[in-house]
Amino acid sequence: MVGRSQSSHVQAGKTSLYTTIKARLYPTAEQAELFEKTFGCCRFIWNRMLSDQQKFYDETGAHFIPTPAKYKDGAPFLKEVDNQALIQTHNQLSQAFRIFFKNPEHFGHPRFKRKKDGRDAFTACNHVFSSGPTIYLTRDGIRMTKAGVVKAKFPRRPRNGWKLKRITVSKTRTGTYNCSIVFEYPAPAPQPIPPTPERTIGLKYSVSHFYVADNGAMADPPHWLKLTQEKLARLQQRMARMTPGSRNYEEAVQKYRLLHEHIANQRRDYIHKESRRIANAWDAVCVRADDLADGNRAMKLSNGLELGFGMFRACLDYKLSRQGKSLLMVERCAPTSRQCHSCGYLLPEGVDYRREQWRCPACGAALQREINAAQNIKTAGLRQVLTTQKSA
Numbered sequence: 001m002v003g004r005s006q007s008s009h010v011q012a013g014k015t016s017l018y019t020t021i022k023a024r025l026y027p028t029a030e031q032a033e034l035f036e037k038t039f040g041c042c043r044f045i046w047n048r049m050l051s052d053q054q055k056f057y058d059e060t061g062a063h064f065i066p067t068p069a070k071y072k073d074g075a076p077f078l079k080e081v082d083n084q085a086l087i088q089t090h091n092q093l094s095q096a097f098r099i100f101f102k103n104p105e106h107f108g109h110p111r112f113k114r115k116k117d118g119r120d121a122f123t124a125c126n127h128v129f130s131s132g133p134t135i136y137l138t139r140d141g142i143r144m145t146k147a148g149v150v151k152a153k154f155p156r157r158p159r160n161g162w163k164l165k166r167i168t169v170s171k172t173r174t175g176t177y178n179c180s181i182v183f184e185y186p187a188p189a190p191q192p193i194p195p196t197p198e199r200t201i202g203l204k205y206s207v208s209h210f211y212v213a214d215n216g217a218m219a220d221p222p223h224w225l226k227l228t229q230e231k232l233a234r235l236q237q238r239m240a241r242m243t244p245g246s247r248n249y250e251e252a253v254q255k256y257r258l259l260h261e262h263i264a265n266q267r268r269d270y271i272h273k274e275s276r277r278i279a280n281a282w283d284a285v286c287v288r289a290d291d292l293a294d295g296n297r298a299m300k301l302s303n304g305l306e307l308g309f310g311m312f313r314a315c316l317d318y319k320l321s322r323q324g325k326s327l328l329m330v331e332r333c334a335p336t337s338r339q340c341h342s343c344g345y346l347l348p349e350g351v352d353y354r355r356e357q358w359r360c361p362a363c364g365a366a367l368q369r370e371i372n373a374a375q376n377i378k379t380a381g382l383r384q385v386l387t388t389q390k391s392a
C-alpha cells in the first residue's frame, strides 16, 4: 500500500506531476529505535482500526473507520511516535477499502498486519509552516519530525521548484533502512485541441438518467447507488417512529449519518469515473449553465445524483482542460428543450414541451425530448466556439 499512488494527481484548475527519489538511510541507534517503534505503532493502529471497521460493519452494514486519535488514551505509547505516521495509516486503510469496494475480486479485503510479514514501513506528509517545512533535505541527510536529521545517501537531488510532499521510511528483511521521497512539480501546459462537431458531445442533465447525450447515450446511475438510497429511506422511516432522545433513536441517527457519508463516497467515486471516461473519449463537452438550479429543485424527488451534477461539471472541466480540451457552457436562457434541433422551429410559449416525445410541426422530425435538448446544447456550444474564433 505504501507510496504506490504517485504517478499523477490533479486538483481543480491546476496540474501537477509526481516523482520519487529513493535513498538509503543511516539512522543512529536511537533513530533506528524510534523507527522500530513507529513501525509497531502503525501496525498496531492498522489492526485496531481494521477490527473495529469489521465490528461496525457486522453490526450496522455501514463502512466506517475510527480515527487514530480515538486510540491514544487506551494506548499512550502511540503518543511517542510521529502523529503523521498514524494519520497516514488511517489514509492507507481508507484507500485500501476504496479500491477493494471498487474491485473486490481483483484487490481483496484489507488484511491484518503481522510483524513477521516483514513489511515494516511508515509514511509522513510534509507540512510547510511559517517557521519552515517539517520534512526537508540537508546536504547529506533528511530532517524528519521526531527523528531529527537522519543521515542519507541520495542517488540524485531534487530539481529547483520541486516540492517535497511525503516520505515513506521502510526496512528490508536484512535490516537496511530506506526511504522514498515524493516530490510534486508543475506539469507543462497541454496543447489546446480545437473542438470539431465529430469530437464534441452535448450532455443534458436528466433527473432519471443523470445525463442524456446528443447521440442518445445515457449515464444510468449504478444499481448499488439506488440500493443504498433505499436503505437510507427505510432508516429514515424507522427513525420517524422512534422517540427522539432515546437510545435507539441516537443509534439510528448515528447509523443514518454513516450511511449518508457512505452514499456520498459512492457518488463521488461514480462521478469521478464517469467524468474521466467522457473527458478521455471526447475533445469538447457542451453542457447547460443552469442545470444546477433545476437539480436542486428536483433534489428531494429523485435518486440524489442531481446533487452531483455540479461536481460532475467541475470534474469534467479540469479533466478536459488538463488535456487541452474544453467544456463549453451554454447560456442558461437558451430554449434547448422546446426547439427542434433539426430545423430550428421553436415551440411557442405555453405549449407543453415536457412530454417525452414530440413531432416537430414544421419539419415533421420525431423528437425525444432529452436527446433533442442535448443536440441543441451541442449545437449552441459549438456555435459559441465559432463566434469567438471569428471575432478573434
Ligand SMILES: [Zn+2]
Pocket: 340, 341, 342, 343, 344, 345, 360, 361, 362, 363, 364, 365
Ligand atoms: Zn423541425
